[in-house]
Each structure stands twice: as structure tokens, then as C-alpha cells.
Amino acid sequence: MTTTQQQQSLRAQLWRRKPVTRATRESSEGLERSLGTFSLMMFGVGATVGTGVFFVMHQAVPDAGPAVIVSFVLAGIAAGLSALSYAEMASAVPVSGSTYSYAYATLGEVVAVGVAACLLLEYGVSTAAVSVGWSGYLNQLLDNLFGVTVPAALSSGPFDAVDPGLVNLPAVFLVAVCALLLVRGASESARVNTVMVVIKLAVLGLFVAIAFTAFDADNFADFAPHGVTGITMAAGTIFFTFIGLDAVSTAGDEVRDPQRSMPRAILGALAIVTTIYLLVAVSALGAQPWQDFGDAEQAEAGLARLLQDVVGASWPGTILSAGAVISIFSVTLVTLYGQTRILFAIGRDGLLPRAFAKVSRRTRTPVNNTIIVACVVGLLAGFVPLDDLWDLVSIGTLVAFIVVSVGVIVLRRTRPDLPRGFRVPGYPVTPVVAIASCVYILAGLHWNTYAWFALWLSVALTFYLVWGRRHSLLNRAAHAGLPLDDDATPAKEDQP
Numbered sequence: 001m002t003t004t005q006q007q008q009s010l011r012a013q014l015w016r017r018k019p020v021t022r023a024t025r026e027s028s029e030g031l032e033r034s035l036g037t038f039s040l041m042m043f044g045v046g047a048t049v050g051t052g053v054f055f056v057m058h059q060a061v062p063d064a065g066p067a068v069i070v071s072f073v074l075a076g077i078a079a080g081l082s083a084l085s086y087a088e089m090a091s092a093v094p095v096s097g098s099t100y101s102y103a104y105a106t107l108g109e110v111v112a113v114g115v116a117a118c119l120l121l122e123y124g125v126s127t128a129a130v131s132v133g134w135s136g137y138l139n140q141l142l143d144n145l146f147g148v149t150v151p152a153a154l155s156s157g158p159f160d161a162v163d164p165g166l167v168n169l170p171a172v173f174l175v176a177v178c179a180l181l182l183v184r185g186a187s188e189s190a191r192v193n194t195v196m197v198v199i200k201l202a203v204l205g206l207f208v209a210i211a212f213t214a215f216d217a218d219n220f221a222d223f224a225p226h227g228v229t230g231i232t233m234a235a236g237t238i239f240f241t242f243i244g245l246d247a248v249s250t251a252g253d254e255v256r257d258p259q260r261s262m263p264r265a266i267l268g269a270l271a272i273v274t275t276i277y278l279l280v281a282v283s284a285l286g287a288q289p290w291q292d293f294g295d296a297e298q299a300e301a302g303l304a305r306l307l308q309d310v311v312g313a314s315w316p317g318t319i320l321s322a323g324a325v326i327s328i329f330s331v332t333l334v335t336l337y338g339q340t341r342i343l344f345a346i347g348r349d350g351l352l353p354r355a356f357a358k359v360s361r362r363t364r365t366p367v368n369n370t371i372i373v374a375c376v377v378g379l380l381a382g383f384v385p386l387d388d389l390w391d392l393v394s395i396g397t398l399v400a401f402i403v404v405s406v407g408v409i410v411l412r413r414t415r416p417d418l419p420r421g422f423r424v425p426g427y428p429v430t431p432v433v434a435i436a437s438c439v440y441i442l443a444g445l446h447w448n449t450y451a452w453f454a455l456w457l458s459v460a461l462t463f464y465l466v467w468g469r470r471h472s473l474l475n476r477a478a479h480a481g482l483p484l485d486d487d488a489t490p491a492k493e494d495q496p
Contacts, residue, residue: 013109013469013472013475014108014109014110014469015108015109015110016108016109016474016478017104017105017106017107017108017109018101018104018105018109018112018349018474019105020092020093020105020411020415020418032185032186032187032254032364033253033254033255033256034185034186034187034190034254034256035186035187035190035251035254035255035256035261036255036256036261037260037261037264037265037268038194038265039187039190039191039193039194040190040248040251040255040261040262040265041248041264041265041268041269041272042190042193042194042197043190043193043244043247043248043251043265043269043334043337044244044245044247044248044265044266044268044269044270044273045197045201045244045269045272045273046193046194046196046197046244046330046331046333046334047243047244047247047330047331047334047335047338048241048242048243048244048245048247048269048273048331049197049200049201049204049244049272049273049276049277049327049331053204053276053277053280053281053303054133054137054303054324054327054328056237056238056241057280057281057284057293057303058293058294059237060234060237060238061234061285061290061293061294062290062291062293062294063226063230063233063234063237064224064226064230064231064233064234064235065222065223065224065225065226065230065290066219066220066222066223066224066285066290067223067224067230067231067234068231068234068238068281068285068290069278069281069282069285070224070231070235071231071232071234071235071238072235072238072274072277072278072281073278074231074232074235074437074441075235075238075239075241075242075441076242076270076274076277076278077437078235078239078398078401078434078437078438078440078441079239079242079245079270079274079401080270080274081405081430081431081433081434081437082245082401082402082404082405082434082437082438083245083266083267083270084267084424084425084430084431084434085401085404085405085407085408085424085430085431085434086245086246086248086249086266086401086404087262087263087266087267087422087424088263088408088420088422088423088424089102089249089404089407089408089411090248090249090252090258090262090263090266090422091258091259091260091262091263091420091421091422092411092415092418092419092420092421093105093252093411094252094255094258094259094262095252095253095345096250096251096252096253096254096341096342096344096345097250097252097341097342097344097345097346098119098246098247098249098250098252098338098341098342098345098400099115099118099119099246099249099400099401099403099404099407100112100115100116100119100342100345100346101252101345102249102403102404102407103115103403103407104349105407105411106406106407106410106411106414107403107406107407107410109351109469109472109474110461110464111403112351113351113460113461113464113468114399114457114460114461115399115400115403116342116346116351116460117456117457117459117460117461118395118396118397118399118400118457119246119338119339119342119396119400120339120342120343120460121392121393121396121453121456122240122243122246122393122394122396122397122400123243123335123336123338123339123342124339124373124376124377124380125380125392125393126240126243126335126393127175127332127335127336127339127377127381128171128175128377128378128380128381128384129381129393130328130331130332130335131168131171131172131174131175131328131332131377131381132157132168132171132381133328134170134171134174134324134325134328134329134332135150135155135168135170135171135174137304137321137324137325137328138150138170138321138325139155139170140304140305140317140321141318141321141322141324141325144314144317144318144321145318150169150170151165152165153165153166154166154167154168154169154170155168155169155170156168157382157383157384157385158383159383159384159385160385161385167382167383168381168382168383169382171378171381171382172378172381172382174328174329174332174381175332175336175374175377175378175381176374176378177329178329178332178333178336178374179336179370179371179373179374181333182333182336182337182340182365182370183360183363183365183367183370183371184363184365185363185364185365186251186254186337186364186365189333189337192333193330193333193334196326196327196329196330196333197330199323199326199327200323200324200326200327200330201272201276202323203319203320203322203323203324203326203327204276204279204280204323204327206316206319206320206323207280207283207284207303207307207316207320207323208279208280208283210307210310210311210316211280211283211284211286211287211306211307211310212283212286212287213310214286214287214288214310215283215286215287216286216287217286219285219286219287219288219289219290220285220286222290225290229444232440232441232443232444233444233445233446235441235444236391236394236395236398236441236442236444236445237391237394238394239394239397239398239441240391240393240394240396240397241277242270242273242397243335243338243393243397244269244273244334245266245269245270246338246397246400246401247334247335247337247338248262248265248266248269249262249266250337250338250341250342251337251341253341253344254341259419259420259421260421262421263421263422280303284303284306287306287310288306288309288310303320303324304316304317304318304320304321304324305317307320336370336373336374336377339373339377340366340369340370340373341366343356343366343369343372343373344356344357344359344366344369345357347369349472349473349474350468350471350472350473350474350475350476351464351468351469351471351472352468355368355369355372356368356369356372357369391445391446391449392449392452392453394441394445395442395445395449395450395453396453398438398441398442401434401438402434402435402438402439405431405432405434405435405438406431406435408424408427408431409428409431409432412427412428
């Protein structure tokens with residue numbers, strides 16, 4: 001074989017696409033379809049509401065001041081436009097794997113691998129980071145109820161900048177409990193998540209009602225102290241909290257009637273999340289000066305402390321801390337679920353070892369996959385400081401949202417005949433504006449975020465070039481002489 005032929009062969013490997021109907025056919029095998037529209041919508045809310053209000057407010061407000069409200073709106077618009085693209089893609093390609101699977105079907109294998117790296121980064125880091133935050137609210141709750149806290153040595157990692165300890169044991173415990181629920185089954189996890197979402201929405205409603213009693217319009221006087229730059233930076237930090245929209249699309253293999261249920265769940269979750277974010281942001285900023293959000297005393301359990309200051313008693317903070325403990329549990333559960341299902345889809349395609357795609361006959365869940373993810377995330381949560389990695393999660397989310405919008409345009413051109421339970425209104429303007437909105441937010445991220453992101457992406461692509469492309473099921477089909485069309489499925493004995 002000549003060098004030119006080898007280059008052409010490599011090029012063909014990089015840009016081969018997984019047939020859409022084959023992906024859909026595979027989605028009927030392995031996992032159990034047990035989720036309905038409401039449970040799926042609660043997955044989206046569960047993975048989203050919590051990080052944006054319990055953590056990111058205290059990261060974003062110092063950047064944008066009261067104009068963080070605009071940052072939430074900007075992030076919500078970009079996420080909303082992208083959600084329309086997600087809804088169409090989820091109805092056309094109703095499989096597990098989220099943006100990875102959509103990219104594989106529309107843009108090619110190498111793009112799918114790059115997107116998978118983005119998704120694994122955002123899910124892994126965000127799950128570990130919110131688990132660490134859960135530890136802070138748990139300590140606040142224990143202190144208010146019983147006057148005790150988990151010792152600093154067991155509630156802080158060894159590299160914590162403020163109060164280093166040995167290990168963040170509560171964070172590790174949370175990850176372990178969530179993994180245990182996921183191993184038991186998707187439907188059980190969905191029921192637990194739904195109960196926790198209802199509780200957290202009720203608690204946040206209480207926060208808004210109490211915070212508005214101390215509303216002072218003067219707190220909005222210096223509305224944008226750092227100008228447009230600060231607003232854009234805060235929007236970039238906030239954007240990762242909309243990861244819940246992506247989490248909905250990771251459940252494609254386990255949804256009843258996915259062509260109808262997934263679009264409805266994605267758009268319903270977006271409406272609930274955006275409304276809650278804006279209500280909490282306006283009431284919180286009206287209750288205290290924006291400068292106080294950067295106070296070191298509010299670094300942990302900040303909104304609970306805000307309520308205690310408003311009322312002058314501990315009971316509202318206790319209720320909010322309890323709500324936060326439940327809320328963050330829900331976020332951790334769903335984001336951990338999303339990561340396991342993405343790895344399941346990658347393993348099923350042969351781009352990772354098949355152990356990631358192995359499903360338990362008893363529970364119909366990817367048990368090996370879940371245990372591996374829990375161990376990695378638990379180590380990150382227990383020992384690694386992740387407070388400065390919110391932007392790194394956002395860049396992964398933004399790239400995923402851009403790819404989905406591009407995928408809608410490509411699939412409309414390549415497969416106009418494909419049945420779609422939902423179509424993006426205002427096509428092609430809507431997906432183009434979604435792409436532009438995400439690019440605008442990307443432009444506000446710091447250069448070192450791009451550097452770390454490029455490093456991670458290069459590691460993932462190196463693994464793909466060395467191992468993944470050779471073990472891909474599409475590669476096996478090509479070597480077996482099967483055409484890469486909708487009927488190109490390797491024989492069972494050829495699959496790893």
C-alpha cells in the first residue's frame with residue numbers, strides 16, 4: 001500500500017459516520033426502557049438546579065455584579081436555542097450517548113471522539129465538584145441541628161487552599177451512594193431523583209419568598225461594575241449549569257417512546273430551570289450587596305448564611321441547607337448517570353474496551369462502567385481541589401452544544417427523509433444563532449481554560465489514534481468487507 005493510500009485510509013477512518021438507523025436499532029438492545037416524559041424532565045431539572053444557585057452565584061456575582069442577572073439570561077438564551085437543536089436530534093437519533101452519538105451520526109468518528117472527551121470532562125469534573133460543595137452544606141446542616149460538624153481533616157482534601165485536610169469523606173460517601181442507586185436500576189434512580197427535585201424546588205421557593213422580604217433596590221445601583229467583560233465571564237461560568245439538558249439526551253436507550261418524550265423533557269426542563277435561576281438571582285441580589293457574595297465566609301453554604309442574616313435566626317438556613325443537601329444529591333446522581341451512559345455508548349461502538357458496555361442481566365445497568373466512574377470521580381472529589389475548574393466544564397458544555405446545532409444542519413441535508421418527532425422552528429436561522437451565542441460566550445473564557453482543554457483533548461485524540469480507531473466496530477465492518485450503510489452491522493461473532 002502506498003503512502004497516499006495509507007493517508008486516504010486514515011482519512012476515511014477519521015471521518016466515517018455511524019448510520020442513523022443502525023444506531024437506533026442498537027438502542028433497543030441491552031438497557032431497559034423504563035423512563036417516561038416526567039421522569040426524564042426531572043432528570044434534566046435534577047442535573048441542573050443546584051449548581052447554578054448553590055455554588056455558581058458566589059463564583060459569578062463577583063465577576064458581573066448585579067448584572068449577573070443578564071449573565072443568567074445570556075446563558076439561558078444560548079442554552080435555549082441549543083435545546084431546540086437537542087430536541088430535534090433526540091427525536092431523530094433516540095439513543096444513549098448524547099452529543100457523542102449525534103456527532104458520530106452526522107460529523108464523523110474523530111469529531112465524535114472529541115465531543116466524547118468534552119462530555120466526559122464536563123460530567124466528571126462537575127460531579128466531583130458538586131460533591132465537594134455538598135460537604136459544605138452538610139456541615140452547615142449538622143451544625144444548625146446538632147452543633148457538630150465533620151472534622152476538617154475528614155471534610156477537606158489535602159490540597160484545599162483554605163483549610164487542607166486528609167480527605168473529603170462526605171463527598172466520597174455521596175458518590176458511593178449515588179453509584180449504588182445507579183447499579184440497582186435506572187427506574188429506581190429516577191424515582192429517587194423525582195422526589196428530591198420536588199423537595200428542592202419547594203425549598204428554593206421558600207428561599208425566594210424570604211429573600212424578597214429584605215429586597216433593597218439600592219443593591220442594583222452599581223449594576224455592571226466590570227462592564228460587558230464581567231457579564232460575559234460570568235455567563236461562561238454559569239453556562240455549565242445547563243448540563244442537565246445534555247443529561248436528558250444521555251438516556252435515549254432507556255426512554256419509552258423517545259421520539260416524543262425526549263424533546264418534551266428537554267424543553268420542559270429548560271423552562272423550569274431558567275425560571276428558578278432568575279427568581280433566585282433577583283431575590284438574592286436584592287437581599288444583600290453584590291460585594292458580599294465574594295466574602296470568604298460565604299464560600300460554603302452561602303445562600304443558607306444569607307437567609308440567616310435576613311431573618312436573624314438559624315431556622316431558614318437550616319431548611320435551605322437541608323434542601324441543598326437533597327438538591328446536590330440529585331445533581332450528583334444524574335450527572336453520574338449521564339457519564340456512565342456516555343461511556344456505555346462509546347464502549348458499545350468499540351472505541352473503548354467492551355467492559356464499559358457490558359450490562360448486568362439482573363439489573364439491566366452497566367455495572368462495571370458505573371463502578372469505574374464512581375472510583376475515578378470519588379478520588380477527584382476526595383483529594384483534588386476543583387473550585388477553579390468551573391470554566392473548564394463550561395467549555396466542554398459549549399462545544400457539545402455547538403456540535404448539536406451543527407449536527408441538526410448536517411442531518412437535515414444528509415437525511416431529510418428521517419422521521420423527526422420535533423423540528424427546530426425557524427430553521428436554519430435558529431441553529432446558526434445558537435452556534436453564534438455559544439461562540440460569543442466561549443470568547444469570554446480565560447486563555448488558561450483553553451490551554452487545559454487543549455491538553456485534555458490531545459490526550460483523548462491520541463488514545464483514539466493509537467487504540468480506538470483500530471477497535472471501532474465500523475473499522476471491523478470495513479475489514480469484513482461490509483458497506484458502511486444502514487445495514488452494515490458486523491456479525492455477532494465479529495464484535496468484541
